[in-house]
Amino acid sequence: MQQNKNIDGIIVVNKPRGMTSFDVVAKVRRAVGQKRVGHAGTLDPNVDGVLVVALGKATKLIDELQKRRKQYVGTITLGFATETEDLDGTVISEIPIQKPFSDSDIDQAILHLNGEIKQVPPMFSAVKVNGKRLYEYARAGEVVERPVRDAMIYDFKRTSDVIYQNQQQKFDFEATVSKGTYIRTLAIDTGTHLGIPATMTSLTRTIGSGMTLDQASELSDIMTLERTALLELIIPIKNLLTWPSKILTDDEWFAVKNGQKITTWPASDKYLQLIYRDEIKAVYAYNKEDGIWQSRYVFANE
Incomplete structure (x- = not known):
């Protein structure tokens, strides 16, 4: 595709399995x-599932987009565990289930994992310990103490009948969670509450950064569309933000475009989208300690 004016916004991709997120971005x-x-x-x-890809100035909003709830659907299998907590890894524990767990037993284990919980990240993850990612330790055969992390599980529930086969049990689930939650570990912890090894055997993200799978485009389509059609898939920055808006006067715009702090606007615990001549220029945040509004994101200064 020939070089054109840079695009600012996001495109929602239905990431296929067998590909890294970095591959999709590339x-x-x-x-x-x-x-x-x-x-x-x-x-x-x-x-697979929803991967929100930010373009141009929208990359500044990645930290905010990541704070939004995520939703997944998948399958948990009871009776074995792997080193990666999913099907990518070598089996490290296996206990044949002689007497199947009841639906009630499984649902109670799931119920324990709703709300605010603590998680230990998988060894095969990108969390850093002493400046080194956990998966680097894991690949070298080293085990290190992992940091305990907070996670919020808004809704975790079983969504299918429990199937008993080959001395294993499996069931489908849906989970709506906060940033930083490891769904693989949610599967492991479900097994822990039952006293049995467990593995996440399939997973699809259905909502990410507030975007749904219905809004996602196939990567193969994105790669072949003409630019005009591709642009129609872009969600602009103004459609991503939910904070209150303020229309700037000429004097206010002069101050904002020069990065000045503002003391005359009323205090608020919400960010302000700043609009000038029908274009979003920046987002300001109120600093309660200093009693001033100051720049949080800048999208344009001209």
Whole structure:
């Protein structure tokens, strides 16, 4: 695709399995013909579903997009565990289930994992310990103490009958969670409450950064669309923000475009989208300690 004016916004991709999130970003980067591209929330290679890819100035919003709730559907299998907590890893524990767990037993285990919980990240994850990612330790055969992390599980529930086969049990689930939640570990912890090894055997993200699977485009389509059609898939920055808006006067715009702090606006615990001549220029945040409004994101200064 020939070089054109940079695109600012997001494109929602239905990431296929067998591909890293970085691979998807690289392909979108080629499709749109610009360098400034990133994603809001990594998906493991064997996970498909919603991957929000930010373009141009929208990359500044990645930290905010990642704070939004995520939703997944998948399958948990009871009776064995792997080193990666999913099907990518070698089996490290296996206990044949002689007497199947009841639906009630499984539902009670799931119920224990709703609300605020603590999680220990998988060894095969990108969390850093002493400046080194956990998966680097794991690949070297080293085990290190992992940090305990907070997670919020808004809704975790079983969505199918429990199937008993080959001395294992499996069931489908849906989970709506906060940023930083490891769904693989949610599967492991379900097994822990039952006293049995468990593995997440399939996973699809259905909602990410507030975007749904219905809004997602196939990566193969994105790679082949003409630019005009591709642009129709872009969600602009103004459609991503939910904070209150303020229309700037000429004097206010002069102050904002020069990065000045504002003391005359009423205090608020919400960010302000700043609009000038029908264009979003910046987002300001109120600093309660100093009693001033100051720049949080800048999208344009001209």
